[in-house]
Amino acid sequence: MIQIRGLTKIYDGVPVLSGIDLDIKKGERIAIIGPSGTGKSTLLRCLNFLETPEQGEYVLDGKSIDVQKAKASQIKEMRLRTAFVFQNYALFANKTARENIAEGLITVRGEAKETAFERADEILRDIGLADKADAYPASLSGGQQQRVGIGRAMANNSELMLVDEPTSALDPEWVDEVLQLLTRVAQARQTMLIVTHEMAFAKEIADRVLFMEGGRIVEQGPPEKIFTSPDDLRTRSFLRKVL
């Protein structure tokens, strides 16, 4: 569905992503694990054009986008095809839960407010927050905010959901409800790329696990393989530390 070719991102002369190649198939759920500062977030951010990579291309349904020469229309297309769930939720502070979910439908996709709000209410029921439709983010718990964040990503029916450490900013008490919701999203075969430190969760939902270190994909494979008998020494030593 989306192929990433030779993706390179450099900060201050230091490569943070060094020629990432990755094919993402429709319906595939990919977990990315790896030590801090290895470019996991950067990879997701590049796919959403929150960062402009120095080199590489994205191939969408056979059409290629050169990241350096991407036109505004191609950047927008990429953003519409991907939906970001942020570590710190990043809900619009001036909008209610319902408005947060409907915002993209109204402003970007030009839907009528009524239909967008209907869709938002449907999602709010689905994520168990129907009673919080009119609440502003500041009055929601971290777990509730992140669920709205996931709802916002669901609303856009994007092909690829990019989820960056969805629970690492949460108080422990809210982690489960967020992981449960994401598990349901994954079970609906939403294509997703999810960076997480929750290994049990990764094992449960992922079709494929990528281990990243130093801006490269060091090793990848099905979770059974990666978590039990990884080939690479670096994967092994990382897993020994976190498991």
Added chain:
Amino acid sequence: MRALDLDYMLGLLPILLKYLPLTLGMASVSMILALLLASLFAIIRVVRLPVLDAATRVFISFFRGTPLLVQLFLFYYGLPQLFSFLTAIDGISAAIIGLTLHFSAYMAESIRAAILGVDRSQWEAAKSIGMSTGQMMRRILLPQAARVAAPTLINYFIDIIKSTSLAFTLGVTELMGAAQKEAAGSFLYFETFIVVAVIYWAVVESLAFVQTQIENRLSKAVNR
């Protein structure tokens, strides 16, 4: 010290109050135009639009760096000598233009600072769902910046109201101009100008009250 002529003061009050609508009208129109212009300048500066950014910077520097009175004279007496089509401009319009430009320069800086103060995550979330820069400004950043900038902007409105008194130097008979004429007839300068002062003071105090109300409302609505 002689006694104050209280009868004169009481009689003067209704006469002067008739000019309050003009004062408030000029101030309100200037405020609205200045807000629009300042938002535009702030966006140009935040997004760093090439050329326009530099031009805006010079504009802001000029209008903050020179006295309002000088600017008003420049518009009313000076510019018509260069551009003949401006000779028709009346004192009220010249005052509104001057106040608008002058205060838009100050307000642009407050709005710019407020936009830059909005958490970076709000920009990223807006961009990530595919919003254009304009949409992001209008729907996400400006509303949040407005909340932060509101108290300062209301202070500028208070400043504008007081500054409309300078319009009398352009021959406009607003509150100050009317007082000037009354005083010239009665020679009771102290009585006249203390009444004018009290009227301005009362207006500003009521605004300060409204300001507190608005601030309370805003901080309750969306608290972050």
